[in-house]
């Protein structure tokens with residue numbers, strides 16, 4: 001077994017601070033083949049949990065890594081299962097989580113939720129400190145178009161499984177909804193928001209857009225108008241849940257002493273701002289509205305209308321494949 005690439009990072013993450021990634025699934029075994037997947041099309045479709053790495057191997061690699069990071073003066077806020085496939089396909093996931101937690105580290109798992117109705121999977125995830133579950137669509141046809149699930153999966157069972165999990169889970173529960181141009185429209189976004197509002201507990205709802213080269217070339221982020229509208233709809237439905245955008249901008253969140261431009265970009269990276277609120281920030285800093293116009297003119301931010309008001313939003317930062325890379 002090759003253990004190279006089993007751990008990666010720590011990398012700064014807007015969601016998890018400094019996150020040390022665990023790649024507990026060999027490339028690329030997954031129950032979905034999402035059109036936007038940055039790892040490409042699924043080579044090995046599976047819904048069967050299997051053993052890939054032993055907990056001892058993971059713990060061994062982790063102990064060495066923690067030592068190395070600490071010696072270098074670095075920081076790890078979360079050990080995150082975010083592999084090149086679906087992490088819950090690992091039958092030892094629960095054991096790994098338990099062992100990592102016994103070292104005093106916090107554990108996060110980013111899952112596509114496809115196996116959440118399986119009692120063993122739900123029970124494994126119960127012990128994680130932070131769990132993110134994918135909810136890209138409620139409509140069955142849209143789910144099949146965007147996530148391209150394994151033929152044996154049933155969407156209503158998954159949606160029910162997420163609901164049941166939210167009733168029992170005591171850690172931080174997040175959902176992630178990837179918006180793809182031409183797949184989810186505003187009607188579907190309303191239905192997703194309604195579904196999320198029916199969960200008993202939901203701490204964070206992320207709206208993301210494709211920012212890395214996707215599995216299918218036709219995949220593009222939706223318009224800035226739709227991204228902003230989705231944020232407003234989620235916010236209106238999800239009173240006690242923090243709604244955030246993931247537009248690919250990591251910014252200068254981890255540094256202090258920001259410039260006004262950095263401050264604006266950092267705020268807009270996670271949520272759009274109404275025109276009057278942004279102008280207030282500008283005025284407080286002794287600048288004029290021209291400062292904002294200048295940022296719009298140079299494409300750093302976009303101004304979009306929604307329900308008779310204007311909002312500013314950060315356009316998705318799309319990574320392009322460099323020739324010969």
Ligand code: SF4
Pocket residue numbers: 030031032033034036037038039042083084085086112
């Ligand atoms: S669930 Fe994740 S790893 Fe699997 S295809 Fe979708 S984006 Fe890729």
